[in-house]
Amino acid sequence: MNVEHFPEQENGMDVVCIEGLVRRFRRADALDGVSLRVRPGTVHGLVGENGAGKTTLLEHILGGYRPQAGTVSVFGQDPVKDPVAVLSRIGYLSEERDIPGWMTVRELMRYSKAFYPGWDDVYAEQKRNDFGLDPGAKIKTLSRGERAKAGLLCAIAYRPPLLLLDEPSSGLDVTARHDILEAIVRTVADEGRTVLFSSHLLDEVERVSDNITMLHHGKVVLDGSLDTIKENYHRATLRFGGEPALPLHLPGQRAASGHGRDWNVLFTGEEARFNAEVAALGAEVTDRNVPTLEEIFIAETGHSA
């Protein structure tokens, strides 16, 4: 499968720059030559199914794995060689939300503060209030959503230049998801800060991302600015004069579904070329739309997220 790239204009140093990253496990989960660049001041969405390699990729950014091949650089540093320089600038929320259950919210905040010189007490307290977290409540008694918010609070309270969120809203109810999305929006609204988050919820990725990277079986299948991607993908509803020869092969075609004389085709690139070919086949375009990110994802991976 060929990779579609929709690059954006350059400015400033990349917050994260990954080139040709390879990681093999005995299990299926692996990265197979992944390149990724996160621009400063942007929200970058990492999209893919479970097992596509998203968490493994994030672990490399945190310096948890040494690349088997390729390079990883965060703020221009190597996270394996210089973990302090890198980790002190990242706020991280893991998918497991592995925070000690016996601590109270207040204790967790004090504990996290000890690690980060930039911890902002006023901001942390304000967030705790916004999130409706009882300072005396033990972590293990919190709901899933509250635990995610407690983890998020610790990740943002020292105002890190890079916020890294692994499936932040997975398994959460609507209000907890709302708070997480709001935290992402606020983080990037504070100038210069950057967010990289992984998600299989394409609706929220589409809402908040500037750029996305789509992973499938450890490979990048789609990468670039969300607006540019959306401008490049088209969905056409076709009605053929008679039953067309199958499978359909139209210019720029990424996916086709339908039967008989009626087909939906997702395609990239020039509309004029597509239209000419459609006309040559004796078909008519009866409807034309911009596909959702979900439809693009399915077209590029053959799966739903």
Add this chain to the structure above:
Amino acid sequence: MLLHISTQDGRPIYQQIVQQVKYLIAAEQVQPHEELPAVRVLAEQLLINPNTVARAYRELETMGLVYKRPGAGTYVSDTGSPLSLRERRRILCGHLDALLAEARQMRFELEDVMALLKERAALLSAEPKEGSKS
């Protein structure tokens, strides 16, 4: 200013904002020199990326529909007629195309559609609507 963003719509979110602000201006639901919400405020309200809101405002500024005051906010321009005739035509034509497609599917002839249009217009004429001929 109330906007509604949908990711089911398919179109890029900044385009949805541009489109809706244009409608609000055309419908005079926002007045010349009225201040638009700050980028950050609108982003938090709609739960979307602030860069997207900023891009939408930039497009609106390029179109001359809004202007920025240095160090202050973004305001609706006083352009006399808020949208050019061409722009208003374009919006109306979108609706007409949809109407014609629907009419064709239901096997109405163009003459029937025109007759129906006149009939409906006569019904509505007690309360004359703003708008131009297309």
